Amino acid sequence: MFAASPVVELAGSRTMACRGPRGTAPPALALRVRRWPQPGSTGRHAGLRAGAATRPSLTTGIYCRFGLNHEARRAAPTWAASSSRHSGFTPEDAMLLDTLIRSQERRVLRDGDTVTSHVGASGALPSGTSAAMSVHGPKFQGEQTERLIAALPTPFQNALQAMQQQDSRRLLFYLHQIVAMPEDEMVAAVQTIPRTTFSEFLRSLDPLDVVPENDPTHGVHINPGLWMVLNMGAIIDEWGVRVLYARLLRQMLTLMRALHASGSVLNVNDYVPLLRAAGASSDVAVVKLLWGQMIEHGISYWRQGSIYNEFVKARLLVEPAYFGFDKTRLAMTARNLHRRGRVRLHAETIGGLDRLRLATRQRSYRFGLNKNIPHAEDLSRIMRKPRSATRMFYYIQHWGFHVTERLLCSLMRGFGRAGALRFIQYRILEDYFAITVRQNKRCDEVYVGPTPPRTTPHKDPLRSRTPTMKPSARLMEAAIDVYCSNGYLSTAFTIVDYLSSKHRIPISPKAWFELFEWTYVLSSPAVSTGWNYVGFRQRIPSTDAVEMIWNTMTSPPYKVEPGFKQYDLLIRSLLGQSKIHQAMKYMESARKFHQKQCADCESAALEYTRARQTGVDATAALRRFQRARFLKEYMWHRMNGWCNDLLKHKWRPKELHEGSRWIPDVIRDWRDFIRNPVQYRTATGFVEMYDPAEEIPEWIHVRDDTLRVPVREGGETHLAEIHQAQYRVASKHSVGNLMSTRLSPLAILKGDLIKARKRTRRGRLYLARQAERLTAMSDERISSASTFSGQGDGPDGEGQGEADNWDDDDW
Template sequence: MLPINSTVGLGQRALLHTRVPPRGTCSRIISLRLHRRSRVPSSVYGDKLSQCQYLSKSTRGIATTTTPSADVISDHEFLLFRDLLTRASPKPRIEHGSRHVVPSNRSLGAPEIPAAASSIDELVEREHFPNPFQKALKALQQRDTRRLLLYLKQIVSLSDVELRELVATIPRTTFTEFLRSLDPLCVARDVDPTGPALITVGVYQVLNMQSAIDDWGVRKIYSQLLQRMLVLAGALKDSGQALQIEEYICLLRCAGAASDPAGAKLLWDDLRQSQASDWRHSEAFTEFISARFLTRPLYTSHDKARRMVTPRNLHRSRLLLSRHRVYRLDRLRFDTRRRKLNFGLIKDQDYAEDLMRMLRKKLPPSRLIFIIKEDGYRINESLLCALMVAYGRVGSLRYIGSRILNDYFGIRMERLTYNKTPDIKTGKSEIENIPYRIRPTIRLMQAVVETYGSNGEIAVAFQLVDHISKTYHIKIPLSIWQDLLEWTYIMSCPPTSTAWKLAGMHSKIPSSSAVELIWNTMTSAPYHVQPSFDQYNIMIRSLLGRRQFRATLPLMRQAVHLYDAKCREYEEAVLGYVETLRDGVYISEAITTYERARFAKARMHHDIQTWCRQFLSNVRSFDPANTLSTTAVPDFVGEFRPFIMNPARYRTATGYVSLFDPGRENTSVKAFGAWVHMAVPMKHRRTWIYQGVKAKRFGGLSSNSLAGNAPVSKLDLVSMLTSTSRAVRQPRPAKKQARSDGSVSKSSETAAERSYDDDDDYF
């Protein structure tokens, strides 16, 4: 056997030259000896491998994007083998007080062992609790975004020194790929259970979505993602490295998804000061425009009511309103603020100011053109569409038509008259074609609908989409029809229509039949689009607002069939999720499928319940002989019984009728939490004052809500299949009751439902 010092000096290659293994050597080490594989590549042998093909040696032991081979000797096995050799001829120990320290052999060529793993027991403990970056990089290999988010939470919880050391030891390309895998667009596609759904204040309260939505109506997953990504970026800069252009793009998207335009501006300023600013990267500039002006629907939580242009924001920027009109518009904004809670407000303001108030000035978009001309960015369709939406935020529609649509896309709108109802039957095109520099695509359609729809120009948006579709033979996707229907419905309903009336701009308000006109065009030739549940929702709400009950019932029946299909999909998702848990396998796809089916089912049930409530509240017949309240309404209650609130209440000619079903749960909405206090700026004569608003939070107690995030192990399969709520019901301690003989007994009948509501979400 070789001497001990020679064995340690040769590192693991001593295994290849040892003829007889020491007594007690495990069988795996003997088999690895026969394979004659070295542990790490060495520059002595001239094998220069890629950083993604071996274990990166550092003081923290960070793994790269590939998994080590099964033949590679781990640190645990090497230390075990070295201890076995050391026991044959023990080394002298140096006394340090009451502690024994073994001299280091790194100078003799031994592999570098982390200081935190100086013994076998510590290394075994490290293998049981491996570094979060090792897990994250393994999840990166598997393209598991959900696991990446879980490990990202563990990574940023490390101390600053540890995190800086970890970031410094990771290969630069691996770190970039790690950030790109956590792009908000990837998170929205793979992890976000809500998807592109609109979550209003009513949905937020009735479905108990406090664990997924923050106080400002933004998904918590994106707010937390921005904070943690900034921590990683800060650790990278502290380690002496600079962010690359791809990493800045990802950070800009994170700021946009968190609805933080101010943060996007700070990131852009940092980009221009860094070395990466020398590159004229059009994609980075496009992402800055998108995050700064919230051009993507994800950046405003898919809420069109937050990003629409209001006449109050146009005052003193595009037009001048009288003092009386401004006062009435401010009073309307004050009255509607109570019902919206903090949704759509700026987070870092002490007073209640809408997020879109930051974007109402025309000077910031004008600077964009100056930057493009000065820095020489390459103009493409993505950049132009982002510019269109940015200019649409301040109402610069004429500039969009003359400088963008006319100069680049070959669409001349000089003969197009604004603010008129679209006429589909005539087929006369008032838009002229000229040679284009960039061929229009679906992306331009989306930008057109977003730009003109948010400004109340529904007719112009419809005509432009129809013109692009017929001229360039592009099929209008279902998402475009959804946007047209939603913008038309928003502009035709209070309080938006009330605001346009108070401003004297009646041409911005679509007619009451505009939603039905777009619906008929969408479902008839030549489009023949099959509506989804979202389109049914808008159409039914529009008909109920116009009290067209006979036209509403067939559409409601079709929508209920779609809900039944979603219920079957939810049952399959629950069974698949429970099966994976029973097998002891963690599959992110099964969890995401279950969470999305759970949210979709609860949301659809809430929408149908809202239709039924509007139907019963709008039915008013003061004629006792009218069969509407005596026959039609009871038949409606019997047909849509599972979706009507218990008790059901409606009005007749002689009074109110209340029907209670003891076989169903009693749906109720109760107040919870603290009051929401806001200071709304109001103009009193010639001075600004802050007027206080106080609103109460509410929550629905129902099995069809999303209350609670209790583990599945605490729920049985039947309750998961029949309910979307994951709240654990636990009885309160029994109250003491005094008997007639003076003794005290415990009452076992009094119990209450307490929901296990985990405020901290999964990530």
């Protein structure tokens, strides 16, 4: 065992401190690194923590504020240079620290069991406690914990049991029962639970671990068309957010309020699942409230680099799950570039871009909007200013937090949302990775190479002269996201090529798929029209860019095997360019994915039916069946879109006769993916074909909504109203609102949905009743921010879609 020195110095202004945990003491004493504010600082974070009674005196001690790897640190005065009698870490404290460390290794063998001895937070045994009692501490505490848990209400006991069994589905079910309890009973139960058990329970609700197992749509972008056609109102709310994410956030905030009412506060690590849940719900307001609450409760000095990484990802919506796997939501647009740097757009140009946004919002409903304001504001408008990311970057550097590649990549994506590419080039790529990116605007040439060694220090003392990190595949993916989201596709390709050749980083299939998808997004009419309107045509890919990337990644030496999503993007790109015959070739190849998925859905349905009949636990079988059913209908919807584009194609006069003879063959081969009736154009008019053996999808009106979009005209900004009508399609392809406990899986497999609904008392008026419910809830919608502040009509809140009532077999 080492002997602690009288003075301990770590990176930045830090000193070793120990703090007794709340509630039941853990089996081992946790030692944490604690940071002290700079004397005289009046910052937003440091100023609030300057008055703690346990902090050392900083009137005479001077410390170094530079990073650990900075050359100026060697000559700067540190804690070691200050007087020991004024230092907060005395020789007696060093002896106490050595005693605490030694006591953790003391083991006592009694009755064949190994028991760890415990000491108090001050290093001595509690008064009136003998050594024998301290030996039996863990056993006594375990029995006491079991008695406390046995006295809890039944929902809490079942939830803790599900947590121990790692059954996330039962855990979410009993969590719904917990938050439905009366407030006084919930507070009393939370006060009874040991503090460490409550922290573990809260961390078991991490959405990044719970939701992928319980959300069949995880990893798939749900657009408004798919939302209506597949009747997914119970899965995706009107903001385009998973209902499971929004419900989980409200429930976790209710637990947090109950903990505060019992007289305790959350630990720093307990805020990680809350930040992730707020980010997954795309609720930036709750993220900022949670971050500010750490300061109010006096625990902000426990923050480490990992906590800042989670905050940056949630605040700037970095993770794909945080923006609904939709790259168009947070991509930089020409409208957001106004007054960014040297970009100044004319008033007429701004008006035209606002009208373009108004036209694209017509059929997007509320997807991708900020839910905390009454009018329509895109999430990209919140991220368009780099002030929050810049302030966080300098704060992390100033206080000497450990900077990792994960944190830098998250900050890069945050700066990319605001279009701050120069900051990324100089302060991140050059300072940390020694990568220089230069672009010649005259000839549109991009240079990417190593940064030459610097002989003189920077004017800014926080900038290091030598780079400290080596690039990896994570940096490659972050660079693709940053530069492609801003329209610099060629720059992203050059950086990928440089990292692959210079640093021997292989180009993964994920990187190829990201480049391929971003190329399709940038060439789509909604994005390319805006860049073309302001004259930034260099940010629009060429017409054959999508096909060129496809040929490159599927040919040697890469030989990447694309999936159904990549085939979908390629086919839609070819159909948009009127390359019908090439698109048909790839449609035949993509059809194999749907055939395989149909076989998986059949086997999953039979497995689930067998599990229900035998009476065994059918949770795993149900999850597989729901996932397989959704993917099958998702593929059908995308292939139905291909067929609609083919039938709606405007043939040239010389090709019209050939197309008229060719379309019947297409209808015969792809009849399973074409809606009934089908209509197409001929030389003399239109032909409509009706199949009486197939069902006709019913479009049921759900509700009318009015959306107010800011539009600037005549030098003034006014709110233009958009009247939108929402519909749901009742057909055999609907995947929402199906109770698997009341509906036979074989009926779902056969597609006999309408008859099954009649048998389960869910007739045609079901969606109309849901429309009345949504209309009544639209005026009483309670956001997660109001739940955070303790307002609302219940612990669970209201108004987050069509699936507030949780069922064990609902999803």
